Structure formats: C-alpha cells, structure tokens
Amino acid sequence: MAYYGTVGVGSVPNEKKGISIIFSNAIVRRPGRSMSRGLTSADLGTPDYQKTLVQHEAYVRALEDCGLHVDVLEADENFPDSTFVEDTALLTPHCAIITNPGALSRRGEIFAIKKVVSEYFSDIEEIQGPGTVEAGDIMMVGDHYYIGVSERTDRDGAEQVINILNKYGMTGSLIRLEKVLHLKTGLAYLENNNLAVCGEFLSNPEFKKFNIIEISENESYAANCLWINGRVLIPEGYPDTKRKIMDAGYTIVEVDVSEFRKLDGGLSCLSLRF
Numbered sequence: 001m002a003y004y005g006t007v008g009v010g011s012v013p014n015e016k017k018g019i020s021i022i023f024s025n026a027i028v029r030r031p032g033r034s035m036s037r038g039l040t041s042a043d044l045g046t047p048d049y050q051k052t053l054v055q056h057e058a059y060v061r062a063l064e065d066c067g068l069h070v071d072v073l074e075a076d077e078n079f080p081d082s083t084f085v086e087d088t089a090l091l092t093p094h095c096a097i098i099t100n101p102g103a104l105s106r107r108g109e110i111f112a113i114k115k116v117v118s119e120y121f122s123d124i125e126e127i128q129g130p131g132t133v134e135a136g137d138i139m140m141v142g143d144h145y146y147i148g149v150s151e152r153t154d155r156d157g158a159e160q161v162i163n164i165l166n167k168y169g170m171t172g173s174l175i176r177l178e179k180v181l182h183l184k185t186g187l188a189y190l191e192n193n194n195l196a197v198c199g200e201f202l203s204n205p206e207f208k209k210f211n212i213i214e215i216s217e218n219e220s221y222a223a224n225c226l227w228i229n230g231r232v233l234i235p236e237g238y239p240d241t242k243r244k245i246m247d248a249g250y251t252i253v254e255v256d257v258s259e260f261r262k263l264d265g266g267l268s269c270l271s272l273r274f
C-alpha cells in the first residue's frame with residue numbers, strides 16, 4: 001500500500017483552502033563509480049566521485065529533515081545513471097507506474113526499482129514498449145499530471161500513462177517540449193497553486209492559471225526545485241531563485257548538487273517521493 005497522506009493545506013505556508021499531498025517516504029540510490037560514464041549534454045566536466053557521495057548524503061539528510069523515511073539503495077555499477085531514480089517510476093497516491101526509459105542504456109534499471117516499489121505499493125502498472133516514458137517528464141498537480149513529450153518520453157508512452165491514471169480516477173495532459181531534457185528541468189509545482197517556471201514554459205498557456213514564480217534564464221538550473229511537506233529544496237548557489245521562493249512564503253533548504261548537474265541531474269531526479 002502506498003504511504004501517501006493528505007494534510008489540510010492551511011498547515012503549510014501561504015496555502016489556500018483545499019488539500020495537499022504530504023509525503024512520508026523516499027527511495028534513493030547511491031551513486032556508483034560508473035556514473036563518470038553517465039549520459040550528459042552538459043559541458044561541465046566529469047563528476048568527482050567522492051564529492052558526489054558527500055552531496056548525496058547531504059541530500060538524504062535534507063529529505064529526512066523534511067520528515068521522510070529514506071530507503072537508500074546501494075549503487076548499481078551496471079547502470080551509470082541509476083542514481084537518478086525518479087525516471088524509473090511514477091508513484092501516485094493510488095498506484096505505481098514502472099516506466100520504460102527513453103534512454104536505452106537505462107532500461108535495465110526498472111527491474112530492481114519494481115522490486116523495491118512492490119514493497120510499498122500493491123497496485124503496480126507498467127509502460128509497455130515501444131512506448132517510452134521517463135518520470136522526470138511528469139509533474140503532479142493534485143490528481144492531474146502534466147506529461148512532457150520529449151526525446152525520452154514519446155506520445156505512445158505518455159498516452160499509456162494517461163490511460164493508467166484514468167483507470168485510478170486521475171487525469172493527465174501532454175506538454176510538448178522544445179529545448180529542455182525533461183519537463184521538470186523547467187517546471188516545479190510548489191503547491192498553493194504556485195509554479196516555478198523557466199524558459200520555454202513561461203509562454204505556455206497551459207500554465208497561466210498558476211501563480212508564476214519566474215526563474216531567470218541565468219539561474220535556470222534552480223527551476224528544478226522540490227516541494228516536500230511545506231519546505232522547498234533548491235540547489236545551492238542561486239540567490240535570485242532563493243529570494244523569490246522565500247518571498248512566496250516558503251522555508252528554503254539549499255542542497256549542493258553541483259556534481260550531479262554535470263550529468264544533467266537535478267534535485268527531483270535523485271529520489272522517488274511518496
């Protein structure tokens with residue numbers, strides 16, 4: 001059974017009338033030495049392995065400080081990108097969806113993740129090939145899920161996700177990506193109808209109904225921030241983003257994930273939260 005809960009939204013900063021998800025658990029995987037061979041389009045050099053371990057441990061502590069029990073999986077040297085566990089599953093309050101990553105080198109990651117997820121969820125669905133989905137392309141807003149159609153998530157896979165969501169009383173819609181790797185590279189839902197937005201998504205009419213927190217282009221990496229139980233985790237070193245989110249009424253937790261950025265990874269990529 002999933003360990004999601006709900007909380008009256010008045011219990012976290014600036015929340016309006018309604019109900020918000022509260023998270024109890026997270027699944028993470030330690031980085032392996034093989035991550036130096038991970039996929040990346042960034043030109044930021046090779047990650048320093050010892051620094052990634054230190055940063056990952058700090059990330060786990062930040063999740064724990066937000067009230068989560070964190071299931072830390074051992075490194076899997078067979079899959080260089082496997083520390084980015086978010087892409088392998090979508091965990092909803094009603095079911096778990098095991099994805100089919102668009103990156104061929106990552107598809108073997110799903111077998112171990114399915115085994116772990118089955119310890120928490122009784123209802124497990126799977127994306128069927130040739131459709132592809134990476135959950136970094138999926139943003140949850142209540143019972144609705146925005147799904148980015150990207151190089152890693154195709155229309156077939158995205159429509160499979162929507163069909164599964166509908167089966168459990170949830171909904172989904174498609175967002176076409178133009179430049180970024182994943183949908184959540186440029187978007188983060190912070191509850192309270194607040195949405196951190198950067199780049200190509202600023203002009204998208206789908207998001208006009210939200211209170212927009214505009215992330216500047218020179219701090220675009222910080223658009224991948226993470227709301228957990230009333231706090232917002234942001235990458236360290238982005239003062240303008242920090243100020244804007246604080247001004248929206250949130251408690252900020254800064255986490256250094258600079259080594260993971262070298263592999264196009266961000267804060268949300270490093271965990272499955274539920």
